[in-house]
Amino acid sequence: MLNTLKFSLPEILSLIGLSQCVYILVYMAFRSGSLKRALIPAFYFLFLGLGFFADFGHSFIGQTSPYYAVAQWFFWFIGPPLSVLLMVQIARIEKLPNAGLFGVLLLTPLAYLFSVAMASRDNECIFPAACPIFMDWLLICGLVAGSISMLAIWLQRGVLEDLSREKRGKERYWLILTLVFANLFFLCLMFMGLEYGFTDQKVVLARTLSGLAFVYLANTSLFRIYPQAMQLINANTKDxxxxxxxxxxxxxxxxxxxxxxxxxxxxxxxxxxxxxxxxxxxxxxxxxxxxxxxxxxxxxxxxxxxxxxxxxxxxxxxxxxxxxxxxxxxxxxxxxxxxxxxxxxxxxxxxxxxx
Missing domain, CATH: 1.10.10.60 (Homeodomain-like)
Incomplete structure (x- = not known):
């Protein structure tokens, strides 16, 4: 059986991404120091890990549910709104984002509902299994939702400007800019897939590479200052x-x-x-x-x-x-x-x- 078990390149990369997300979540569980402040990054890497898992398992269990492709889409396109909250929390480090900013999380469900509404106008569409136009609408609406999420970061530019002027805030400032560009890279890859008609395998490969970029940032930059910085804040208030x-x-x-x-x-x-x-x-x-x-x-x-x-x-x-x-x-x-x-x-x- 093992001799017949072969993985494609996207599946191998997805498996690597999944294992790294599990490592990050375990790392945070022991090092965050504050469960409340660790929730946003934990949810981000949880959904990113689920995205890797869904892509890896597509050829094995993808036919078990007509909503499998929808779940894949959701796991990946909830990433930009969650990353907005993550970036704002990195900027403030000791505070959660304002309650109103959590509204960006509604963008992805709204994108799904709008896609359903538009696809249902096609009488030949058998929702969701035999409805290619529905998947096209999901991709379009996901791109719009992700772009609006990035606009939310621009609306928080005052926080970023203050951070860039802090003597000890420059490292976090450049990390946030890098995360913004990583999100834009993901959205551009997805747009190119729509524009140039990428095959499903190429789309999976593209988003897997962008997901691995986030994992790389987490392992090399993010956890040098976060959540250890929160752990220090928490320890200073208690010890x-x-x-x-x-x-x-x-x-x-x-x-x-x-x-x-x-x-x-x-x-x-x-x-x-x-x-x-x-x-x-x-x-x-x-x-x-x-x-x-x-x-x-x-x-x-x-x-x-x-x-x-x-x-x-x-x-x-x-x-x-x-x-x-x-x-x-x-x-x-x-x-x-x-x-x-x-x-x-x-x-x-x-x-x-x-x-």
Missing amino acids: ELSADEKTIAYRIEKLVDMDKIYHEASYGRADLARELEIPETVASKIINVHFRKSFPQLLNERRVADAKQLLAETDASMKVVAEEVGFNSLATFNRVFKDMEGVAPSAYRKAAKSP
């Missing part, structure tokens, strides 16, 4: 330090502010834990709760503060400034400084020294 931990926190403050341990480029969390004679996990918890940031962020903030002073008050070269404040390379110094201050060190010096 409290004991009296002993507060004492350790004050010792850390002294090491950072008085002893300036951050001037040593190689100084890390392990060195801090060894100096305080505590486990690294305890040191991380105290820093996250007391300072509301990670240890590298804490050190880099102090380094940049010292660098600003040197840039404004001395003519030392950039390399010297970077070494003096504790950066191990000029490239790292330039990158961290620009991320935190919004301008390059050279531009900051020029502005600080201008009359």
Whole structure:
């Protein structure tokens, strides 16, 4: 039996996408930290996984129901409205989107109802199994619904503009733009399939590739800041330090502010834990709760503060400034400084020294 079991390229890609969606959902279950805030991404990857599963199983179980193709369509075209909610939540990170924005989820069911109404006008159409025009209407209406969803992102441009101006919001801003382009890529592929009469296999291959693009973004970019960022927010509101931990926190403050341990480029969390004679996990918890940031962020903030002073008050070269404040390379110094201050060190010096 195994010798006769063969999969096409779209089926193999769909199976890969399905396994990745399952991995993402399991990952979120253990790392989100807040069920409420994880619902939108969980539903997005749930429906994306169902889309992969439906495409993979089409040749095996596609004939079991006349509504199988409709289910495939729904699983894929609910993606753009859900991704709108996901993008807005990424922008706000600690808040759910406004209740009114959830109305975009109605676009896909409305597209289905409109398609039914238009196809029912064809007397030769036997709905839904023997009705090619119905599937054409589903694709057209799905494209319209997806395009309107992208318009909803444009209406939220104020949130995105605010995010782009935040010193720590640029990574999320570019991630959101990438997700917008990924959605537009999906819609363009579906439009090309309609315009040029792609076969069903080509349509499946096209949307599978776009779905894999979302999975790739999730694995490489999305979960570097989300939902770990929500987990940190949730932990910060619940965790409290004991009296002993507060004492350790004050010792850390002294090491950072008085002893300036951050001037040593190689100084890390392990060195801090060894100096305080505590486990690294305890040191991380105290820093996250007391300072509301990670240890590298804490050190880099102090380094940049010292660098600003040197840039404004001395003519030392950039390399010297970077070494003096504790950066191990000029490239790292330039990158961290620009991320935190919004301008390059050279531009900051020029502005600080201008009359």
